Amino acid sequence: MNSTLMRQTAALLNDMLQFESPADGKLSEFFRQHRELGTKERAWIAETAYGVLRRYRYLREISITEPDEQEDTRKLILAYLIKIEGKSIRDLDEMLDERQKEWAVQIKSKTSEGFAPAILADVRDWFWDKLVAQYGEAEAMTICRSMFEQASLDLRVNTIKATREEVLARMLAENTVKDNVITTTPYSPVGIRMGSRLNIGKHILFTEGKIEVQDEGSQLLSYLVAPKRGQMVADLCAGAGGKTLALGALMKNTGRLYAFDVSEKRLNNLGHRLKRSGLSNLQAQLINNENDIKLKRLNGKFDRVLVDAPCSGLGTLRRNPDLKWRQTEQDVAELNVKQTNILARAAKLCKTGGRVIYATCSLLRDENESIAEAFLQAHPDFKLIPASQVLAQQNIDLDTGEYLKQLPHLHGTDGFFAAVFEKAGQTTEVAKDS
Structure with missing residues (x-):
């Protein structure tokens, strides 16, 4: 992590936070404009930006006292890294200037005591009220918090071309997925669940038409x-x-x-x-x-x-x-x-x-x-x-x-x-x- 990564992530996030169009489109466009970024850098930028989007309301509450468009996105990123990712100020030393270190100290000292439930659930008030009316407050909170997590990568086996057993056997035997936890989906008879993300679009099983990405x-x-x-x-x-x-x-x-x-x-x-x-x-x-x-x-x-x-x-x-x-x-x-x-x-x-x-x-x-x-x-x-x-x-x-x-x-x-x-x-x- 360095100051350049912080600056680039802040620029992307500032664009996303206009909420004018889908975030995935903004991310794709950003990476097209920054082809010099490596795989690890892209992963860090994407995970951090999406992490802020998932916890946006809570992070605003914890980090922003006097709104300043130029500084807000950096404060949000800092709050995410410290409060959600559990990073110490020492971990972030290389990417922060002296002023940002002061922000980090202030953010670290803050607690969520007294925050309204909708802030802790990280949703808008109207959506929270509807969920509470449907499910009750406890389950509504559980639902919202479950959506802080990244979705698994689910695949559908195209049974016109292969069986799930055949695809599973091939994937488990390949080096490209050897460190991934691969299981069958609990309900779908043709589903496979990947424990972590994978660029499936370049995988031979995908190009052969034997698998599709589908929740x-x-x-x-x-x-x-x-x-x-x-x-x-x-x-x-x-x-x-x-x-x-x-x-x-x-x-x-x-x-x-x-x-x-x-x-x-x-x-x-x-x-x-x-x-x-x-x-x-x-x-x-x-x-x-x-x-x-x-x-x-x-x-x-x-x-x-x-x-x-x-x-x-x-x-x-x-x-x-x-x-x-x-x-x-x-x-x-x-x-x-x-x-x-x-x-x-x-x-x-x-x-x-x-x-x-x-x-x-x-x-x-x-x-x-x-x-x-x-x-x-x-x-x-x-x-x-x-x-x-x-x-x-x-x-x-x-x-x-x-x-x-x-x-x-x-x-x-x-x-x-x-x-x-x-x-x-x-x-x-x-x-x-x-």
């Missing part, structure tokens, strides 16, 4: 959709297609799988992943919105419709800590309108006996149970199918009640919610392979 909670969503061979399936908000590819593998490359999205850039990314995957049953379609004419032609055609809805992302704070500072209560209210409209559109695409699966990576009832309950009230031709029942039919032992509800402190995944709705009528027949 275990996201992997389980495809099992909740439970597509059958030969069926017609839609991913209505496909994004870059991680869940779509998982669905294609479960369908064993049969039937027809549609990936719809409003972003051409995201669908182009799906195209690159599709080439690696070995799937041939997937068709990506760009749409303007949920009322696009391309969708109208497909009304009543689908056996399964997945709505991985646009949401606050507040269940992903382990990997996207900036979201808790960027999202507002008003943003969530606006998202609720989108979620309701997209789910209603999905209902029209679904055939009699088919299913609509609604999912978010949010912890908020406003985006989860409330949307599901309102959908059932507005669509009496649909009924709720217990998520635990759908998973049990595929030998996945995870019972969180009628809905799939995963929490970081309980399941080691991002915060996920999902509901399964079935359209009244005769149960969908399993189509023949095509």
